[in-house]
Amino acid sequence: NGASQDAAIQDTTQSAASSSLATPPVGNPEYFATRQALPLWARQDDIRSILRQKDVLVLVGETGSGKSTQVPQFLYREKWCQRRRVKVETDSGMQEIGVGGMIAITQPRRVAATTLAHRVSREAGTPLTGQTGGGGGGGGGGPAAKGLVGYSVRFDHRVPPGTRIKYLTEGMLLQELLRDPHLKQYSAIVVDEIHERSVDVDLLSGFLKQILLGDRAGRGGIPLKVVIMSATANVEKIRGFFSHTSPRSSVEYMQIEGRQFPVDIVHTPKPVPDIQETLIKTIFKLHTEEALSDKHGRKDILAFLTGQEEIETAQRLIEEYASTLGPKLPKVRVFPLFGQLSMEAQHEAFQPIKGGSTRKIVLSTNIAETSVTVPGVRYVIDCGKAKVKQFRPRLGMESLLAKPVSKSSAIQRAGRAGREGPGKCFRLYTEETYETLQKTDLPEMLRTDILSAILTMKARGIDDVLSFPLMDPPELESVEKALLHLHILGALADDGTITDIGRKMVQFPVTPPYARVLVAAADPRYDCLLEAIDIISCITAGEDIFLQLRTEEAREEVEEYRKELSRREGDLLTYLTTMQLYAAENADRIRWCKDRKINIRNMKQAISIRKQLRGLCVRQGMMEQPAADPQPFRPASPELAGVILRCFLKGFALKTAILVPDGSYVTSHGKHVVAIHPASVLHGQKKEAIMFLEYVYTQKNYAKKVSAIQAVWIAEALQE
Numbered sequence: 001n002g003a004s005q006d007a008a009i010q011d012t013t014q015s016a017a018s019s020s021l022a023t024p025p026v027g028n029p030e031y032f033a034t035r036q037a038l039p040l041w042a043r044q045d046d047i048r049s050i051l052r053q054k055d056v057l058v059l060v061g062e063t064g065s066g067k068s069t070q071v072p073q074f075l076y077r078e079k080w081c082q083r084r085r086v087k088v089e090t091d092s093g094m095q096e097i098g099v100g101g102m103i104a105i106t107q108p109r110r111v112a113a114t115t116l117a118h119r120v121s122r123e124a125g126t127p128l129t130g131q132t133g134g135g136g137g138g139g140g141g142g143p144a145a146k147g148l149v150g151y152s153v154r155f156d157h158r159v160p161p162g163t164r165i166k167y168l169t170e171g172m173l174l175q176e177l178l179r180d181p182h183l184k185q186y187s188a189i190v191v192d193e194i195h196e197r198s199v200d201v202d203l204l205s206g207f208l209k210q211i212l213l214g215d216r217a218g219r220g221g222i223p224l225k226v227v228i229m230s231a232t233a234n235v236e237k238i239r240g241f242f243s244h245t246s247p248r249s250s251v252e253y254m255q256i257e258g259r260q261f262p263v264d265i266v267h268t269p270k271p272v273p274d275i276q277e278t279l280i281k282t283i284f285k286l287h288t289e290e291a292l293s294d295k296h297g298r299k300d301i302l303a304f305l306t307g308q309e310e311i312e313t314a315q316r317l318i319e320e321y322a323s324t325l326g327p328k329l330p331k332v333r334v335f336p337l338f339g340q341l342s343m344e345a346q347h348e349a350f351q352p353i354k355g356g357s358t359r360k361i362v363l364s365t366n367i368a369e370t371s372v373t374v375p376g377v378r379y380v381i382d383c384g385k386a387k388v389k390q391f392r393p394r395l396g397m398e399s400l401l402a403k404p405v406s407k408s409s410a411i412q413r414a415g416r417a418g419r420e421g422p423g424k425c426f427r428l429y430t431e432e433t434y435e436t437l438q439k440t441d442l443p444e445m446l447r448t449d450i451l452s453a454i455l456t457m458k459a460r461g462i463d464d465v466l467s468f469p470l471m472d473p474p475e476l477e478s479v480e481k482a483l484l485h486l487h488i489l490g491a492l493a494d495d496g497t498i499t500d501i502g503r504k505m506v507q508f509p510v511t512p513p514y515a516r517v518l519v520a521a522a523d524p525r526y527d528c529l530l531e532a533i534d535i536i537s538c539i540t541a542g543e544d545i546f547l548q549l550r551t552e553e554a555r556e557e558v559e560e561y562r563k564e565l566s567r568r569e570g571d572l573l574t575y576l577t578t579m580q581l582y583a584a585e586n587a588d589r590i591r592w593c594k595d596r597k598i599n600i601r602n603m604k605q606a607i608s609i610r611k612q613l614r615g616l617c618v619r620q621g622m623m624e625q626p627a628a629d630p631q632p633f634r635p636a637s638p639e640l641a642g643v644i645l646r647c648f649l650k651g652f653a654l655k656t657a658i659l660v661p662d663g664s665y666v667t668s669h670g671k672h673v674v675a676i677h678p679a680s681v682l683h684g685q686k687k688e689a690i691m692f693l694e695y696v697y698t699q700k701n702y703a704k705k706v707s708a709i710q711a712v713w714i715a716e717a718l719q720e
């Protein structure tokens with residue numbers, strides 16, 4: 001029935017007849033020219049006509065080509081996108097309900113969702129009012145109603161009445177799916193930035209595939225249109241995943257050529273020993289030698305750094321150095337941009353700078369790589385690293401250590417310099433290093449720990465994880481093992497559904513065993529959350545905080561100092577004492593670490609993780625804001641030590657071993673013989689039972705991070 005749909009389009013679209021190429025925009029005339037100049041604009045009619053016939057479109061286009069802002073504006077006036085009333089069967093008989101009318105556009109990050117909503121409401125000339133509401137808002141039809149655009153991100157919803165275009169994070173749409181598995185409010189779902197392949201976007205794709213396969217239209221609803229958008233062209237797998245979902249949904253593919261000016265790429269000739277220093281030098285060389293603007297416009301600087309701490313340090317150094325420059329040079333203004341920054345502060349980076357004599361320097365994490373457009377940028381500086389969520393099996397910590405970016409990311413980053421005129425990209429690494437980079441990043445699903453991935457799926461309402469459609473499904477056997485392990489941890493009930501404990505565990509960026517410890521620690525029966533956080537922070541802060549002592553001499557040197565840290569209960573309590581003494585140290589922390597041969601970098605990491613975990617627990621109402629350091633040191637009593645260890649057993653009951661008569665330790669799970677690693681404070685000691693958080697195989701099976709426990713505690717931890 002393509003013809004009747006086409007005919008119907010004529011009356012909902014203003015002056016469709018007047019243009020053979022693309023319908024002129026409705027909305028704020030101030031933006032017409034800019035919008036019509038976007039590479040996507042010329043394809044408007046193609047996009048609309050494809051979606052009249054097909055249910056799925058995969059759209060590839062460079063960042064800045066207009067995908068996120070224009071696609072929903074092209075679609076909302078289409079006939080198929082209007083709200084309809086349909087009869088559905090409910091528990092109380094047949095009922096008429098309104099369905100469809102809205103378009104959801106998902107984003108991996110909050111800042112992209114909110115800035116896009118602001119931008120598009122300005123383009124459309126409709127207010128983005130502060131009406132805070134739930135998922136609803138409903139259609140209402142008719143062009144450019146009172147509020148056309150809304151957004152919904154964690155802790156912040158603006159969905160004015162009449163909202164038709166709603167920007168939201170992937171996580172928020174997954175939440176809505178829990179309430180309404182058919183997404184009845186929506187006529188179209190636009191999945192943006194799919195190339196990032198977050199776990200959430202993979203799950204979302206699975207749900208959308210199920211809806212497409214499930215024939216929503218056949219059950220009194222309306223068909224769902226799905227637009228998948230990517231800034232990188234590597235989408236074969238995604239196209240394959242969505243093909244054959246319904247007779248109408250053989251996947252259409254469209255690639256938009258971006259507007260790209262040439263970008264000169266400069267690598268360093270030698271590896272740089274100090275990224276921070278090279279960064280500052282590069283910035284000020286550019287600032288002092290290059291004009292503030294040319295005929296193409298402003299010439300601002302965008303630097304990609306790894307994370308909040310690096311960005312804040314760089315900002316301080318840049319501002320300090322800038323204040324020493326003479327009055328003849330233009331001023332600089334630094335804008336940090338990272339996920340933990342407040343929304344207001346993030347938005348500042350996108351504002352045009354006031355006054356013609358200031359250079360804007362944006363210091364960003366990979367947020368600015370594809371998901372947002374920072375106007376004015378002609379120089380990019382790329383440190384070559386990013387913090388990605390990556391499972392580190394040995395540590396059981398999922399996140400936040402910087403690692404080299406992929407070639408694909410490096411290319412995206414460089415591309416940001418050539419949006420508005422010819423640009424330059426300075427890579428703070430050598431060309432040889434570039435050649436060694438991986439082609440693309442692995443999908444997060446394949447990088448995360450399987451336990452976490454399965455728990456997330458359960459929390460997202462996926463009951464049958466084995467048959468859920470995924471682009472990169474994990475192996476059956478490892479899924480089954482993970483389900484069993486999660487059940488033992490108390491995260492899943494006997495029937496496989498997620499428990500309250502499981503729901504609490506999902507909130508933590510640590511693997512499920514550690515998350516289980518944190519949940520137990522907050523339980524009044526254990527009540528040792530601060531202590532558990534201190535220990536987990538030390539364990540997950542990279543390599544061991546204690547430097548290895550290779551010579552007898554080295555051992556003698558630190559013996560006295562380390563004695564003060566060691567606890568006979570084992571390594572976990574030793575970590576606790578170390579963290580507490582370090583936090584109590586007010587004078588010279590560097591000296592303190594040197595004397596004890598403690599890795600100061602890892603200790604700083606530990607403090608940063610501790611801050612993150614404490615913040616999270618406070619926000620979730622699990623504890624009061626703890627007092628700031630330095631706090632006087634009070635050693636944990638033997639009773640408290642026992643409580644802490646029993647609490648850790650809630651997460652690690654399977655990682656235990658019992659002393660057998662021949663003097664060796666045999667694991668309670670698997671019955672292997674393990675020896676206590678020489679680096680442990682319990683090395684060479686005989687305890688009735690031990691708990692170990694890691695093991696390594698070298699010539700021997702070694703247990704690491706070992707604590708002395710009572711055998712009866714193991715069974716106790718597995719109960720309830």
Ligand code: ADP
Pocket residue numbers: 038061062063064065066067068069070115116119350370373375
């Ligand atoms: P894509 O999704 O293809 O990356 P967008 O639709 O996000 O492209 O952006 C298209 C253009 O709109 C950008 O090149 C930029 O000029 C402009 N734009 C988008 N968002 C903003 C914003 N928040 N502020 C200023 N300009 C913006």
